[in-house]
Amino acid sequence: MNIAYTLAPGRGDTDLVLNTVADQLITRGYKPCGTVQINTERSDAGPCDMDVKVLPDGPAIRISQTLGRASRGCRLDPNALEKAVGLVTGHFASGADCLIINKFGKHEAEGRGFRQIIAEAVMKETPVLVGLNILNAQAFMEFSEGLGEELPPRVDSLCDWLETRIRSFSGEADRRYAQEYRG
Incomplete structure (x- = not known):
């Protein structure tokens, strides 16, 4: 299966790694689709603001709500998340080499x-890389039917995995096209 996940130990580390992976793929001429998360510390010492950048070139969407310093509830803005989902779905339909999703989260x-x-990309054999946290690991394992490959949170390993699968998929598509149209 062309789905993998990574989990970095520090707060925000997975976000930084996936952001760098996406940047490197774009620099190498690939067209990733999906989202990477950008966390911005706040001057009021409250929790950071969370934005997702829709790949490959934006926009950035604020997905966190400011609920106040004493708030203990979930800060995710579900409407903003669904806006990002809609944009990613549109970008994916216009063609992508891979799908990167910042987090397989609660939603x-x-x-x-x-x-x-994610399911559509897997069905189309497009390589999928997701960030994961331990809270949603069991749900991801059930969703991926245990076939998601765990990768170390290292930029080189993640880029290698994606590039290998992108080339493999492209080569297979080229072979199918050649066989179909050469007669």
Whole structure:
């Protein structure tokens, strides 16, 4: 299966790694689709602001809500997340070499968010890389039927995995095209 996940130990580390992976793929001429998360510290010492950048070239969408310093609830803005999902779905339909999703989070675990586009990419044999946290690991394992490959949170390893699968998929598509149209 062409789906893998990575999990970095520090707060925000997975976001930084996936952001760098996406940048390197773009620099190498690939067309990734999906989202990477950008966390911005706040001057009021509250929790960071969370934005997702829609790949390959934007826009950035604020997915966190400012609920106040004493708030303990989930800060995710579900409407903003669904806006990002819609943009990614549109970009994916116009062609992508791979799908990178910053996090298989609570919404995906509950059957919403990026879950449908991840499933579509897997069905189309497009390589998929997702960030994962331990809270949603079981839901991801069930979703991927245990076939998701765990990769170390290292930029080189993740780029190698994606590039190998992109080339493999492209080569297979080229072979199918040649066989179909050469007669």
